[in-house]
Amino acid sequence: MTINWRFSGILLACMVMGLAACSSNSTKKSAAPVILVDGNTSAKAQGGCGNDPTYTIEGKTYQVLNSAAGYAEKGTAAWYGAEYQGTETAGCEAFDMYGYSAAHRTLPLPSFAQVTNRQNGKQIIVRINDRGPFEGGDLIQLSFAAANALGIKARSGAPVEVAAISPDQLPPEARGVAKANTQVAKPAEPVDKSKPYYVIAGTWPDKNTSLDMFVRLTSVGLAKTEMATAQQNGREMYQVRVGPLYSQDQIDNVKDILESNGLANFKVVAR
Structure with missing residues (x-):
């Protein structure tokens, strides 16, 4: 006997988000900024990976910004995790769900951005090293660790503000971290x-x-x-x-x- 399963993810997302995103009466909480950057503080692209002036995904063309300087935008965030662990990002790096990284459709790769959760005031700095998201209308797609640090549980739709920063604007504690060698991903099949x-x-x-x-x-x-x-x-x-x-x-x-x-x-x- 064949059972036709019906997807109910939207309802489920609201049930999980409950107290925050699915309630118009949620109260904004004050929180001390969380400013964390992993060892790689380099903003140098690997062979220009992911920085073609334009690219097309599923019939839609995107134009990559010449510079991240001055970029600031409000929107919503999604996140991705274990399903993509170790796979190649558009920036030719290995995706690490436990690192503070993110995917963005138009910011140069790599670049840095401060992401603020507009529901609770939490902030982190992420390294943009991938392209996306391309499903739905989210502005940015965070790694699992980045979303967790911001208190984001829902797979998409969390209200955020994204503001690009240059490497020399990183906080002293981040700039003082020794630069790590970026793990290059094996070519994706x-x-x-x-x-x-x-x-x-x-x-x-x-x-x-x-x-x-x-x-x-x-x-x-x-x-x-x-x-x-x-x-x-x-x-x-x-x-x-x-x-x-x-x-x-x-x-x-x-x-x-x-x-x-x-x-x-x-x-x-x-x-």
Whole structure:
């Protein structure tokens, strides 16, 4: 018997965000700025990676800024995590979900920006080393660690302000950190998006159980976690899954995260 699962991620995002983004009555909290930068304080591009004057994604053309100087814009933030760990960024670096980095559609690669969570006042400095986001209308896509430092839990839609800064504007404690050698990613294999896979963490008749699993998976960096619903024998069922995934590396990264968090009873399915 085939069960047609219906994606319910938007509703679920509101349930998870609850106190903040899905409530018009949320109160802005004051918070001391968090200013953290990883070891790499270089703003030198690797062979011009990701800095073509223009590029086209899914039929839409973007124009890369000649300079980050003076850039400041308000919008919303998304984040990405374990599914992309170690994959190549547009800046020809290896993505590290635990580093303070981000993807932006038009800022030069690499560059630095201060990101402020407009809901709680928290701030961090990130190194822009990737392109995106290209799904939805978010302004910036943060690494898992950067989003966590800002108190952002929702996969997208968190209100932020992004302001570019030059390397010489980094705080003294950041400038004093020894420069690290950027890990160069191995060339990415072509992605065949005609064959999506999902890692299913579980299926339950209880909504709260599935919601708990959704929160647990997103909290460890699995940004592509979603919940789907379906009718089975006249009863509504809730499935928590991670995907779509398009490569064996993505699938293996998700499996490793699940296993390291004591979740061994999962299965991989093709859609």
